[in-house]
Amino acid sequence: MSRVFPDTLKIRDQFPIFRERPDLIFLDSASTTQKLGKAIDVITSFYTKENTNVGRSLSTLDVIAQRKIARIREQASVHIGAPTPESIFFSFGASHSMRGVTNMFFEQLLQDGDEILVSPSDHQSYVQPWYEVAAVYAALGKRVKIVELIVSKNGQIDWADLKSKVTARTRLVNLTHIHNVYGNASEILYNSEKIAFLKSRNIIIQVDGAQSLSKAVIDVEGMGIDVLHTSGHKAFAAQGVGVVFLRPTLFSNPGRLFEGTPHVAGIYSLGAFFDFAAEIGMAQIEAVVEEVTKYTYEGMRSIPSVVFTTGIAQCGCNSGNGILSFTLSGASSVEVGQYLNQHTIYVRSGTHCNFDPINIGDSVRVSVHAYTSKQDIDTYLDVLHTFSNAL
Numbered sequence: 001m002s003r004v005f006p007d008t009l010k011i012r013d014q015f016p017i018f019r020e021r022p023d024l025i026f027l028d029s030a031s032t033t034q035k036l037g038k039a040i041d042v043i044t045s046f047y048t049k050e051n052t053n054v055g056r057s058l059s060t061l062d063v064i065a066q067r068k069i070a071r072i073r074e075q076a077s078v079h080i081g082a083p084t085p086e087s088i089f090f091s092f093g094a095s096h097s098m099r100g101v102t103n104m105f106f107e108q109l110l111q112d113g114d115e116i117l118v119s120p121s122d123h124q125s126y127v128q129p130w131y132e133v134a135a136v137y138a139a140l141g142k143r144v145k146i147v148e149l150i151v152s153k154n155g156q157i158d159w160a161d162l163k164s165k166v167t168a169r170t171r172l173v174n175l176t177h178i179h180n181v182y183g184n185a186s187e188i189l190y191n192s193e194k195i196a197f198l199k200s201r202n203i204i205i206q207v208d209g210a211q212s213l214s215k216a217v218i219d220v221e222g223m224g225i226d227v228l229h230t231s232g233h234k235a236f237a238a239q240g241v242g243v244v245f246l247r248p249t250l251f252s253n254p255g256r257l258f259e260g261t262p263h264v265a266g267i268y269s270l271g272a273f274f275d276f277a278a279e280i281g282m283a284q285i286e287a288v289v290e291e292v293t294k295y296t297y298e299g300m301r302s303i304p305s306v307v308f309t310t311g312i313a314q315c316g317c318n319s320g321n322g323i324l325s326f327t328l329s330g331a332s333s334v335e336v337g338q339y340l341n342q343h344t345i346y347v348r349s350g351t352h353c354n355f356d357p358i359n360i361g362d363s364v365r366v367s368v369h370a371y372t373s374k375q376d377i378d379t380y381l382d383v384l385h386t387f388s389n390a391l
């Protein structure tokens with residue numbers, strides 16, 4: 001085995017799709033990740049042996065489910081460094097919790113004249129609800145101002161701009177831990193002085209962690225996070241489930257947001273992810289993702305027509321967190337995607353679900369994870385080279 005991808009084979013073996021589909025070169029992991037065998041097993045086992053609703057009766061099956069969910073809540077709190085399992089909730093995905101929590105802010109916390117900081121380059125599911133709910137409240141006579149932040153060329157929020165926009169009425173800032181197109185991690189979350197500044201102004205810190213749950217260490221306490229949204233299907237688990245952290249005391253009765261029959265099988269699959277992450281170690285997963293990303297980046301740099309968009313190429317950062325976005329001179333991003341698709345190489349082309357498509361622009365996004373093999377990347381680079389040479 002080569003020097004790169006030290007642990008990918010051990011990891012890759014845990015994802016049955018790569019055995020079932022040896023031809024598959026899946027480079028779209030920012031969109032959704034492939035599933036752990038153990039996640040698939042617990043889903044099947046729930047439906048074949050233990051299916052029940054939960055919290056509705058005292059049946060043995062119900063009690064088993066409640067116990068299992070309580071344990072996974074505990075695992076989730078440890079995984080993200082939350083103060084208590086009670087601060088963890090299970091959503092139906094990041095988009096679901098973002099909209100619900102935005103509504104909750106309006107219902108319970110925001111006053112007429114309050115201001116919210118948002119970055120228009122963030123994911124549509126994160127930004128759009130603010131404008132929609134603000135419009136509804138404006139019609140009812142309660143005005144909440146949405147203040148847009150500037151993002152620098154390196155993909156980071158311009159801190160001087162942010163500071164200049166903070167007023168006595170600023171109530172909340174929306175940050176994204178790992179950006180779904182730029183791939184960079186928010187430097188604010190790793191800067192204790194900046195976090196202390198926001199805290200000193202009593203600004204609530206809300207974080208979109210959809211991309212980061214399975215790729216980076218999240219430390220809710222250390223990063224000063226008050227609200228965190230994540231997505232299970234981007235963490236090797238089922239679609240339609242997510243982990244949410246809400247700082248206790250922020251809302252009264254937050255459970256109301258997540259009422260109804262939970263996605264029990266999906267929550268179990270999250271448990272399989274937490275077992276996997278604890279076994280391998282998030283720092284190790286982060287290191288593998290970094291290595292795979294760098295290898296891919298280096299290979300792509302040798303293709304002259306590749307033009308990297310905001311991300312690892314401009315940020316001067318080490319990692320890129322598995323995400324590389326680019327355009328190819330002489331071809332549209334759709335043409336590149338279609339050509340790769342003909343070779344069973346799956347990437348994403350377009351504006352990637354971001355709120356402000358003009359700011360983000362059209363690009364091809366290649367996204368790897370800890371299960372990506374060197375062979376995947378070498379084949380992808382060969383095919384991209386061939387396409388580029390023919391232009």
Ligand SMILES: Cc1ncc(COP(=O)(O)O)c(C=O)c1O
Nearest residue numbers: 093094095123125180208210231
């Ligand atoms: C940064 C970011 N936020 C939010 C979402 C939405 O997550 P979900 O699919 O769980 O609704 C995504 C998914 O593409 C994302 O990449």
